[in-house]
Amino acid sequence: MAKTGYFVVIGCGRLGSRVAGYLSEQGHSVVVIDAREERFERLPAEFTGFTIHGDASEIETLKQAKMERADVVMALTSDDNTNFMLAQIARKMFGVTRVISYVHNPENMELFKDFSIEAFCPVLLAFETLKGLLEEMKS
């Protein structure tokens, strides 16, 4: 990847908007997709990227986002199945080398791993954090 990259962020929720804002701040090119236009209001005022109001499960929307040029695609919708499908489409149809997916249900992590999809699960991150807080307590 060049010093700055081209990022497609799918899902402009609490995490997606924050990540998109951060990437834009870091000087990257960013396109954010969301089916609910009002969610773009979450983006910081300084956001210099593009927004696409559309359904990311339609190929047309992904083409519009020039997904084939993306260095990284982040599948951050609120639905694990959608994120799984987006990761597969990004890689197989658009040849994107790096896709990172949000996994809501910890039980789905295995499926994503089986398909070698880079994934993170905030529930598991929170669980580890809580375990850490309780460990501290013992000492």
Next chain:
Amino acid sequence: MAKTGYFVVIGCGRLGSRVAGYLSEQGHSVVVIDAREERFERLPAEFTGFTIHGDASEIETLKQAKMERADVVMALTSDDNTNFMLAQIARKMFGVTRVISYVHNPENMELFKDFSIEAFCPVLLAFETLKGLLEEMKS
């Protein structure tokens, strides 16, 4: 806190059920509260704690959970306002020394901190994780 403690976990969602199962496995006494009974099905089969099917925003439910005896209360409902209120009630009315709250909206973290409520926000944990993943990429 003694070697084993008494934990009240409010909210048996993906995180609550996992944390409750873990605490029970560690030999702690655990009570889990949820207003939706079917959510207790998420608890592992080996769970040895108690479940209370009830509304945690009603004091009666908290009394039933013997909250005044809790070493730790975890407010893990899906609503930040409820978690905030529960933390305040646990401390002020039941004298619980340690309350840990789930914060969904990162923008609420400041409020919780202003009230010295120990809080964690999975969105922020995920954001840090993503930043870490992208840092790795540069090298």
